[in-house]
Amino acid sequence: MSPGSLADWVRSNRSVYIGNATTMRDFRVQLRGSRSVLLFGLYLVVLILVSFFVYGETASRSLSIVDAQMQLKEFASTVMRLLGFTVSVVAPGLTATTIVMERQRQSLDLVFSAPVSPKYYLVGKVMSSFRYTWMLLVLALPVTAASVVIGGASWQDVLVAYMLLSMQALILTAFALLMSTIAAKPVSAIVWSYAASFFYNLVAISLASVYSLGRMFGSFGRGNEAPWYVTASPFTVLETSRTVTMIGGHSIPNWICFLAVALLLCRICLLGAGALLSPPGGKEIQGLRLSALVYVFALAIGIGWALHPHGSAPMTPGLGMGTVVKAVGADDTAALEAGQVLALCSGPIIVFLPFVACFGFDRERRYWPNGLFSIPRALDGTPAGGLPFLCAFLALFAVGMDLGALGGDGALLGPPFWAFAFYTAAFWVLFFALGRFVSSFFAGLKTSRTMLFALFLFLVCLPFPFLTMVTGVNLGLESQGPWNLYVLAPLLSRDSYRATYALIFGAILLLVALVVMLISESRVSKRLAVLGRTSESTR
Amino acid sequence: MLEVKGLRKEYGGLTAVQGISFTLKPGDIFGFIGSNGAGKTTTIRMISTLLEPTAGTAVLNGADIRRNPMEVRRMLGYMPDFFGLYDDVKVWEYLDFFAAIYQVPPKKRPEVIDSVLELTNLTVKKQAFVQSLSRGMQQRLCLARCLVHDPALLLLDEPASGLDPRARAELKELIAELGRMGKIVIVSSHILPELADFCNTVGIIERGELLAFGPVSQIVKDIQPHRVFSIHMLDHLDSASEHAKTLPGVSDATVAGEHELRVEFVGDLDDQADLLARLIQLGYRVTSFREDSADLEDVFLKLTTGAVN
Numbered sequence: 001m002s003p004g005s006l007a008d009w010v011r012s013n014r015s016v017y018i019g020n021a022t023t024m025r026d027f028r029v030q031l032r033g034s035r036s037v038l039l040f041g042l043y044l045v046v047l048i049l050v051s052f053f054v055y056g057e058t059a060s061r062s063l064s065i066v067d068a069q070m071q072l073k074e075f076a077s078t079v080m081r082l083l084g085f086t087v088s089v090v091a092p093g094l095t096a097t098t099i100v101m102e103r104q105r106q107s108l109d110l111v112f113s114a115p116v117s118p119k120y121y122l123v124g125k126v127m128s129s130f131r132y133t134w135m136l137l138v139l140a141l142p143v144t145a146a147s148v149v150i151g152g153a154s155w156q157d158v159l160v161a162y163m164l165l166s167m168q169a170l171i172l173t174a175f176a177l178l179m180s181t182i183a184a185k186p187v188s189a190i191v192w193s194y195a196a197s198f199f200y201n202l203v204a205i206s207l208a209s210v211y212s213l214g215r216m217f218g219s220f221g222r223g224n225e226a227p228w229y230v231t232a233s234p235f236t237v238l239e240t241s242r243t244v245t246m247i248g249g250h251s252i253p254n255w256i257c258f259l260a261v262a263l264l265l266c267r268i269c270l271l272g273a274g275a276l277l278s279p280p281g282g283k284e285i286q287g288l289r290l291s292a293l294v295y296v297f298a299l300a301i302g303i304g305w306a307l308h309p310h311g312s313a314p315m316t317p318g319l320g321m322g323t324v325v326k327a328v329g330a331d332d333t334a335a336l337e338a339g340q341v342l343a344l345c346s347g348p349i350i351v352f353l354p355f356v357a358c359f360g361f362d363r364e365r366r367y368w369p370n371g372l373f374s375i376p377r378a379l380d381g382t383p384a385g386g387l388p389f390l391c392a393f394l395a396l397f398a399v400g401m402d403l404g405a406l407g408g409d410g411a412l413l414g415p416p417f418w419a420f421a422f423y424t425a426a427f428w429v430l431f432f433a434l435g436r437f438v439s440s441f442f443a444g445l446k447t448s449r450t451m452l453f454a455l456f457l458f459l460v461c462l463p464f465p466f467l468t469m470v471t472g473v474n475l476g477l478e479s480q481g482p483w484n485l486y487v488l489a490p491l492l493s494r495d496s497y498r499a500t501y502a503l504i505f506g507a508i509l510l511l512v513a514l515v516v517m518l519i520s521e522s523r524v525s526k527r528l529a530v531l532g533r534t535s536e537s538t539r
Numbered sequence: 540m541l542e543v544k545g546l547r548k549e550y551g552g553l554t555a556v557q558g559i560s561f562t563l564k565p566g567d568i569f570g571f572i573g574s575n576g577a578g579k580t581t582t583i584r585m586i587s588t589l590l591e592p593t594a595g596t597a598v599l600n601g602a603d604i605r606r607n608p609m610e611v612r613r614m615l616g617y618m619p620d621f622f623g624l625y626d627d628v629k630v631w632e633y634l635d636f637f638a639a640i641y642q643v644p645p646k647k648r649p650e651v652i653d654s655v656l657e658l659t660n661l662t663v664k665k666q667a668f669v670q671s672l673s674r675g676m677q678q679r680l681c682l683a684r685c686l687v688h689d690p691a692l693l694l695l696d697e698p699a700s701g702l703d704p705r706a707r708a709e710l711k712e713l714i715a716e717l718g719r720m721g722k723i724v725i726v727s728s729h730i731l732p733e734l735a736d737f738c739n740t741v742g743i744i745e746r747g748e749l750l751a752f753g754p755v756s757q758i759v760k761d762i763q764p765h766r767v768f769s770i771h772m773l774d775h776l777d778s779a780s781e782h783a784k785t786l787p788g789v790s791d792a793t794v795a796g797e798h799e800l801r802v803e804f805v806g807d808l809d810d811q812a813d814l815l816a817r818l819i820q821l822g823y824r825v826t827s828f829r830e831d832s833a834d835l836e837d838v839f840l841k842l843t844t845g846a847v848n
Binding site: 015019021022024025028029032106108111112113114115117120361 | 550588613615625626628639642
């Protein structure tokens with residue numbers, strides 16, 4: 001990078017993060033008049049009242065010193081949980097309507113007719129919402145300081161807990177901003193933002209609970225050692241503030257790991273929102289796709305490493321198809337389980353697949369068919385790049401897991417893993433093909449995306465309760481029954497031959513995908529012929 | 540200088556704009572005329588870089604809208620046919636926000652805000668909330684917003700819609716003043732007589748096709764090459780018509796009504812004076828003699844069919 005371009009980069013980033021006009025305008029509005037003072041006052045009164053109530057409960061009884069210490073710790077935890085609740089409620093609520101309201105007010109056009117990048121605008125929005133939430137946290141400092149004074153927590157605990165709460169607020173703000181960009185109406189933006197907040201808390205609390213139970217039964221970590229994700233829950237910040245993760249023999253405080261994860265999540269959400277606000281082929285969509293590939297590769301290495309820690313049983317070497325049937329009949333359980341984990345972890349693809357596979361019109365935005373498979377377009381967000389991107393994503397996921405396993409126990413995963421990787425790829429290629437098929441009706445982009453999601457529910461989610469009602473849960477593929485026809489059968493099975501079934505299912509799914517793709521491409525070609533153009537001329 | 544080169548926009552099967560080309564120079568006030576759905580707004584949005592053209596481009600002072608949109612945005616002010624105003628924001632704060640995103644240095648902003656408020660006659664409303672302004676004032680505020688960064692090109696999409704006659708007259712004067720300041724102004728409007736008043740160039744668009752482009756007088760002349768006189772007389776119109784055809788400068792004369800004779804005329808002022816004098820001399824009882832000059836509305840109606848995309 002030359003000094004000139006470095007200076008430009010510094011200048012442009014400084015304008016994004018320091019003195020951002022969007023932040024300043026929003027902040028002026030947020031703090032205008034007596035409304036904000038009243039809200040802050042009310043918030044403090046509630047916080048103080050609850051603290052008094054909890055402390056009163058503690059102080060009114062005569063306790064031993066040990067019990068009193070426990071109660072004071074509980075008091076400090078309660079105050080922090082209250083702040084966690086505030087963050088979970090305020091951050092999404094404050095951000096959910098920011099973009100969707102601008103779109104309704106039609107002021108987005110005014111902003112984007114100025115020399116403003118989506119990054120500048122979105123970072124400004126995040127900062128204005130985040131700053132308000134952070135003010136609420138700072139306002140609560142006297143109450144949390146009380147728990148330090150009376151001995152429930154140390155200053156270090158409180159500061160780290162504040163750091164964790166801030167990061168959680170940042171994640172929820174970024175989620176809400178993404179929802180606000182996707183949603184067409186403010187009400188749906190609010191609903192989706194709170195749904196995302198609820199889902200995040202549910203996952204974070206579940207992970208923290210699993211860890212707590214593990215600790216209770218003595219099977220999970222020693223001392224302060226804990227996986228980094230325990231710090232993700234806003235309701236246990238004080239309890240997890242001192243936890244550390246051992247990496248390469250060094251203990252890394254978990255708040256540092258969580259800080260990195262929070263910033264990455266925030267970046268992904270902002271890139272997603274930026275891609276939605278910028279025209280196809282914009283640098284935001286390229287950045288988003290590139291980041292997705294890099295992160296999924298890193299995540300896959302982490303998963304592979306975690307599943308195959310140093311010293312676990314060696315895997316069956318060899319990747320040739322001839323060894324598959326033999327190997328799956330053998331006891332290559334680790335590779336089988338890694339394959340099933342790969343398939344399961346690919347589940348979130350359904351969230352972004354409709355955005356990758358479908359084409360059509362969305363108001364003035366044009367996602368018009370420009371071919372089925374074009375590697376140069378893999379990152380530009382056009383329909384022709386969808387399939388190469390999906391393939392690259394899945395390939396990096398599988399290779400990353402294999403490399404992770406290699407780093408963990410020094411051996412590559414065997415053919416059963418790759419049989420499941422093939423099945424996973426075929427499964428998602430089928431849904432990609434279905435996305436192309438529903439788009440070939442040219443009923444609009446949103447309709448196509450909704451139809452693809454509905455098809456996923458219909459083919460993947462609904463059969464499970466239906467088959468359970470009809471035959472009970474009988475996932476053994478060796479037994480005859482309707483479960484053998486279920487698209488997720490190889491994934492849910494515990495049979496020793498499930499890798500072979502994964503291969504067979506994969507081949508069938510791929511064949512169906514190819515047929516569906518051929519039909520949809522034929523429909524698209526006919527439609528374009530009616531309109532008097534080829535798919536290439538539409539770009 | 541703005542050069543629009545073969546600008547085209549397709550939405551699937553629909554061609555909204557069919558390869559429009561024109562050139563405007565500083566000081567030009569260009570009236571963009573067309574029915575609803577003719578492609579005016581699409582063209583303006585493409586020039587403003589908000590919409591990606593399917594083909595063609597536009598170059599503003601050397602900056603291409605496709606290759607260098609950020610540079611183009613720095614040089615243009617876009618005023619859509621809606622206000623897009625923020626609630627709970629004061630007039631100066633609204634302008635300060637746009638001055639900031641147009642990268643006006645912080646120290647210069649108060650001065651810039653004061654000057655655009657003065658230009659748009661909104662100085663007294665500096666501390667008012669934008670939602671408390673009248674429609675005309677909001678429209679002027681939008682124009683002030685477009686001017687904070689001193690743009691070379693102004694794109695005004697239906698700026699006079701919904702304004703009362705006084706506000707419209709004020710806006711017209713303001714746009715004329717901007718033209719005198721050397722800015723290129725593109726105004727789309729339905730109110731044709733008003734456009735003719737202050738636009739030195741007009742373009743008529745229908746179904747995405749630019750049917751006519753040039754100075755108003757030239758376009759009128761193109762569509763009506765001869766001058767036309769409407770002569771009212773009490774009787775003997777048929778014989779007057781025959782007589783008129785023999786007079787110098789008269790290319791054709793037809794009876795247009797019970798008392799009206801329409802004369803197509805190619806002569807000079809002497810011939811015009813002689814025409815009237817001769818008709819009276821011949822005993823025709825003339826009650827009125829006036830030139831029927833075509834205006835922009837006539838041109839528009841004659842060129843367009845009313846078809847929309």
